[in-house]
Amino acid sequence: MTLRDDLRPGAAPVPDVHSYDLPSYDLPSYDLPSYDGRVFGPPRPTPGSVVGHYHQQDELVWADFAGGPVRTGRLVGVRDxxxxxxxxxxxxMTDGEVVAGRCLSTPTVLGDGRVRLTEQWRRADGSAGVSVIQELPIQEYPHD
Structure with a gap:
């Protein structure tokens, strides 16, 4: 089962992280530019919003994020x-809770060239949902 199959509406509970196949990345060209150096947050950020700093090397993507109720977070994955x-x-979380899960983030390029990600996520506790984040212009980074 792939992560894409797992996040379909009505899918079975999330299997162990080692039980799904990752896609093959045999060609280095991409339709969407690199995520490296992009900063993502809510479409209308405010002071204290969760903001993520993304990095990319080849097909590997990772991010560090924090803000609001999130004290610190990490994301690690692959892109097609x-x-x-x-x-x-x-x-x-700021209350000490540890939250883990998986997500499938689908990009849309906005008219100004920034990227919006629609994220289908499922937490280890079984809760699931959809979130939308988008690339923030530098002047929109929220500051506490």
Missing amino acids: RAGVIEAAYCQI
């Missing part, structure tokens, strides 16, 4: 040529 990211994440 269309820019879709399959990843696992773990975050420590």
